[in-house]
Amino acid sequence: MNWLLDLTPDEWNAVRLSIKVATVAMLFSLPPGIAIALLLARGKFWGKTLLNGVVHLPLILPPVVTGYLLLLTFGRRGPAGAFLAEHFGIVFSFRWTGAALACGIMGFPLMVRAIRLSIEAVDRKMEAAAGTLGANPVWVFATITLPLILPGLIAGSILSFAKAMGEFGATITFVSNIPNETQTLPSAIYTFTQVPGGDDGALRLTLISIIISMAALVASEVLARRVGRRMDIE
Amino acid sequence: MSVSVDISHRLGDFAIDARFDSAGRLTALFGPSGSGKTTLINMIAGLIRPTKGRIAVDGRVLVDTDTGVFVPKHKRRIGMVFQDARLFPHMSVAGNLRYGRWFTPAVERYAEMDAVVELLGIGHLLDRRPAKLSGGEKQRAAIGRALLASPKLLLMDEPLASLDDARKAEILPYIERLRDETKIPIVYVSHSVAEVARLASDVVVMAQGKVAASGATGAIMQRLDLLPAEERGEGGAVLDTKVLRHDEAFGMSVLGSAAGEIRVPLLAIAVGAPVRIRIRARDVMIATEQPKGLSALNILPGTIVAISPGEGPTVEIGIDCNGATVLARITELSRQTLDLKLGGKVFAVVKTVSFDRANTAVGLPIEADG
Numbered sequence: 001m002n003w004l005l006d007l008t009p010d011e012w013n014a015v016r017l018s019i020k021v022a023t024v025a026m027l028f029s030l031p032p033g034i035a036i037a038l039l040l041a042r043g044k045f046w047g048k049t050l051l052n053g054v055v056h057l058p059l060i061l062p063p064v065v066t067g068y069l070l071l072l073t074f075g076r077r078g079p080a081g082a083f084l085a086e087h088f089g090i091v092f093s094f095r096w097t098g099a100a101l102a103c104g105i106m107g108f109p110l111m112v113r114a115i116r117l118s119i120e121a122v123d124r125k126m127e128a129a130a131g132t133l134g135a136n137p138v139w140v141f142a143t144i145t146l147p148l149i150l151p152g153l154i155a156g157s158i159l160s161f162a163k164a165m166g167e168f169g170a171t172i173t174f175v176s177n178i179p180n181e182t183q184t185l186p187s188a189i190y191t192f193t194q195v196p197g198g199d200d201g202a203l204r205l206t207l208i209s210i211i212i213s214m215a216a217l218v219a220s221e222v223l224a225r226r227v228g229r230r231m232d233i234e
Numbered sequence: 235m236s237v238s239v240d241i242s243h244r245l246g247d248f249a250i251d252a253r254f255d256s257a258g259r260l261t262a263l264f265g266p267s268g269s270g271k272t273t274l275i276n277m278i279a280g281l282i283r284p285t286k287g288r289i290a291v292d293g294r295v296l297v298d299t300d301t302g303v304f305v306p307k308h309k310r311r312i313g314m315v316f317q318d319a320r321l322f323p324h325m326s327v328a329g330n331l332r333y334g335r336w337f338t339p340a341v342e343r344y345a346e347m348d349a350v351v352e353l354l355g356i357g358h359l360l361d362r363r364p365a366k367l368s369g370g371e372k373q374r375a376a377i378g379r380a381l382l383a384s385p386k387l388l389l390m391d392e393p394l395a396s397l398d399d400a401r402k403a404e405i406l407p408y409i410e411r412l413r414d415e416t417k418i419p420i421v422y423v424s425h426s427v428a429e430v431a432r433l434a435s436d437v438v439v440m441a442q443g444k445v446a447a448s449g450a451t452g453a454i455m456q457r458l459d460l461l462p463a464e465e466r467g468e469g470g471a472v473l474d475t476k477v478l479r480h481d482e483a484f485g486m487s488v489l490g491s492a493a494g495e496i497r498v499p500l501l502a503i504a505v506g507a508p509v510r511i512r513i514r515a516r517d518v519m520i521a522t523e524q525p526k527g528l529s530a531l532n533i534l535p536g537t538i539v540a541i542s543p544g545e546g547p548t549v550e551i552g553i554d555c556n557g558a559t560v561l562a563r564i565t566e567l568s569r570q571t572l573d574l575k576l577g578g579k580v581f582a583v584v585k586t587v588s589f590d591r592a593n594t595a596v597g598l599p600i601e602a603d604g
Contacts, residue, residue, distance in 0.1 A: 128281050129320040131307040133383045134337030140308075143333070147324045 004204055011201060013180045014188035015208055021096060021184055022164035025104035026157050029111050033156060037115035058170075059109040067173025070102055074174075098175035099182045103164035110163055111156035118152020119145070150227045158220035162213055185209050237261065237387065237421060241277060241287025241297070250274065250443040258436030259598065260413045260420040262429075262451070265440030266462035271423045274440070275389045278421065279314045280307030291387050311342070313385030313418075317392040319372040321364035327375045328360040334383030345384045353415065354378045354408050370401035374408060381416070388412075390422045394429060402429075403591060409433060410596045427468035431455055431512040432595045456559055458515060458550050459542065466545060470514040471560045474597050477505045486586065493555035493582075497531045498589040508597030515550060517588035518562035521581040522572050532584040534560060538576055541569070553582045560584075 007015070039045075040052055058066050074081040074092045084090040092098035122145055130140045146153075168186040175182040177191060189205045192198030236257040243250045250270040263271040276282040278289055280296065283304060289297040291312065296305045313334070321330050331347065351357050354374045364372060373393055380388060393409070394402045406429075413420060413433065424430050430437055430451070437454040439446040447460055454460065455472040473496075475489040480500060487501045489509055496511065503509055525533060539559065540552030549569050551562045560582045574580065 123320075125316070125318070125320055126322060128307070129314070129316060130322070130333070132279050132281070132310075132312065132314040133334035133379065134308050134311070135333075136306075136308045139337070144322060 004207060007204065008201075010179050010183075011188065011205060014183050014185050014205065015212075017096060017099075017180075017183065018165055018185040018209075019212065021100045021103055022161045024097075024100040025107060025164040026111075026161045028100070029104045029108055029160050030153070030157060033108065033111040033115055033160075034153070037112050037119055037156075040112070041116045041119040055112050056109045058106050063106065063167070063169025064173050066105065067102060067170035070098075070105065070170065070174040074098070074101060092175070094175050094178060094182060096175075096181055099171045099184055100164075102170040102174045103167040103184075104160070106167050106170050107160035107163035110159040114156035114159055115149065115152045118149040118155075121152075122148045151224050154220050154223050154227065158216055161216055165209065165213055165216075236290075236292060237278070237419070238288075238290045239274065239278065241274075241284040241289065243273065243277070243282075243284045243287070245273075248443065252440070252443070252445050254438045254445050254448050256421075256436050256438065256448070258419070258434070260422055260434050261436045261438060262434035263421060263423045263438050263440060264425070264427075264430045264434075264454075265446075266425055266464075268442075269440040270443040271425075271440045272391055275314075275391055275421060275423055278387075279312055279389055280305065280310050281314075308337070311338075311383070311386045313380030313383055313388045315373070315377050315380050315388070315390040315393050317395050319364075319369075319376040321367075321372055321375055321379070323364055325364075326360065327356065327362050327364065327367070330364065330375060330379045331360075331382050334379050338382075338384050343384045345382045347382065350378045350381050353381075353411055368401070369397045370404045373397065373401075373405055377408070377412065381412075381418070385418060388418045388420045390420060392423050392425070395425070406432065406595070414596070414599055425462065425465070427455075427461060427465045428512070428592050431468075431472045431593070432510060435598055455512070456552065456561065458544065458561065458563075463545070467516055468512075468514060469561070470512055470517070470593075471558070472510065472512050473558055473560075475509050475511060476597070477501065477503055477507055477509055479505060492558040493534045493536070493560060495532075496534075496584070497586045498594055499586065501594065503596060508599060510595055510597035511589060512593040513560055513584055514588065514593065515561040515563035517584060518560060519583040520551060520553070520562050520564060520568070520572065520574065521583055522574075522578070524581060525583060528583065530583045530585045532586065534582045534584070536560065536580060536582055538574060538578045538580055541574065541576060553580060555582060 036055060072078050076082065076085065076093050081092060092101050127140050127144050130144045135143060166186060171184060172187055177183050177187040185205055189202050192202035236255060238255045240253040250273055252270065252274055263274060265271050273282060277284050284297060286299045287297065295303050296310055297303060322333065335343065354377060356374050356378055359367060359371055359375060367375065394405060410433065422433060434451045437451050438448040439454060439460045447454055447457060452472050458466060458469045461469045473491050475491040475496065478488045478490040478495065480487050485500045486497050489496045489498060489511065498511065501509065534555045536553040536555035538551055539554045542550050544550045544563055547565050548563050549566050551564060551574060553560045553562060562582060
């Protein structure tokens with residue numbers, strides 16, 4: 001145990017940074033994830049297949065390609081990057097925020113899929129019933145739809161978090177591998193494997209990755225079971 | 235209070251053209267499945283938008299396709315009880331009950347939690363989850379939830395159809411209390427003659443998307459030809475009577491009706507209170523002279539006012555008994571043997587034991603009959 005927790009400051013930073021990046025990526029993906037999932041589950045519009053394809057792109061493209069596309073659009077000279085830096089002071093390139101963006105995008109299709117499935121499983125008659133009781137569409141969504149899709153939200157969030165914990169290709173392409181700024185666990189492990197005598201560190205960080213991912217998975221199971229027991233659809 | 239509907243709606247091959255007005259306390263939309271009655275109340279509730287037409291409740295126009303009016307469902311203040319209850323699974327019964335109340339503007343709230351809980355007998359269920367309730371309990375909770383939104387009109391879409399007979403018998407008295415003790419007008423969809431005859435003040439008969447007939451329950455129930463084939467055996471005269479006295483020694487109650495005294499098995503209803511009975515046509519025998527040596531207790535003298543062919547070998551005879559029409563279904567052979575003709579003087583004979591819980595019930599308050 002001591003051997004496992006006896007990390008150098010740089011290694012600790014990698015662990016902390018990874019958790020921070022994954023959490024931020026997950027939380028910021030959630031609102032657009034719900035919105036896109038709603039659109040795909042219920043929307044009837046031209047270009048729905050196209051939207052579905054775009055959302056799934058990060059899943060099918062090589063991560064390096066996604067990272068490079070991010071660099072082109074959100075880099076300092078990229079159209080979106082320049083705009084955001086100028087008007088909001090938000091800079092992605094070579095910052096941890098960029099790592100969060102890359103991780104969020106890579107996990108987005110997984111999150112949308114999970115939420116979309118749960119939305120499609122919602123009995124719309126419940127929403128109609130809420131409407132006859134005086135709830136307008138926004139209230140219906142907040143008080144009926146959202147609680148009913150909670151298991152899907154939890155599953156989608158955990159998938160997004162886990163994907164972010166493991167994201168490597170897009171992150172390293174977009175924001176490089178800077179200790180204390182963009183060096184997440186996978187990048188740190190990769191670095192250890194590239195230097196002589198790095199086996200110990202690589203193994204330690206690998207075990208820590210496994211522990212964090214397992215903990216996230218167990219937490220989601222517990223949460224989902226608690227929600228499921230509360231609802232207990234017959 | 236009145237409901238006024240005049241719509242035409244097209245959905246693929248199915249077309250509905252319906253027009254009716256009702257100011258009744260409980261208006262039944264009656265017809266076989268597929269006749270369009272559920273579509274019709276979904277339109278009143280705002281769940282379906284009619285292709286064309288106008289719907290008004292109490293003078294307030296909810297839909298008018300000519301002027302482009304369409305009030306969305308959450309602004310209609312119309313309560314709906316669904317066949318499948320549709321309680322929210324993530325809330326307790328109490329949470330479900332509070333839900334509608336929450337969205338009702340405070341000044342328009344007239345339904346009180348305690349009164350509704352008491353009316354429906356659901357006090358012991360408040361902390362439970364919907365999944366843990368029986369079908370009958372779910373339906374009572376769903377009625378309570380709709381009531382607590384203080385609706386101006388209550389729609390009930392076959393609320394008993396998915397329940398077994400015991401559960402139906404459990405809920406019917408609550409619906410009668412709802413009809414008699416609250417002031418909310420009700421539109422009740424059903425395909426069951428027993429339910430409609432028991433509950434309705436007015437009936438709108440639907441057939442193949444059209445209104446086949448509408449009017450007061452007693453008058454509509456005379457028209458056996460309006461009943462769906464599988465329900466015809468249940469058809470018969472519906473009479474509003476009141477309890478004259480109880481004959482405890484023989485376990486009978488004596489009801490007063492225009493047709494004369496009618497003896498039924500003992501009722502737990504106070505003397506003087508209204509009772510509605512349905513005399514199934516198949517339970518009525520006809521005699522051409524005062525019968526002697528007969529066990530049947532109810533012998534009502536009258537005049538034949540209608541003879542119409544029934545199903546198969548039967549004819550349906552309408553007998554006017556001092557203003558109340560009793561229907562009898564007999565065979566054509568009997569009719570010819572007895573030489574029954576319009577205007578003939580006859581006696582309608584009904585056994586006391588042909589009355590049971592399914593066709594004897596608390597009647598609508600008498601003042602509502604006027």
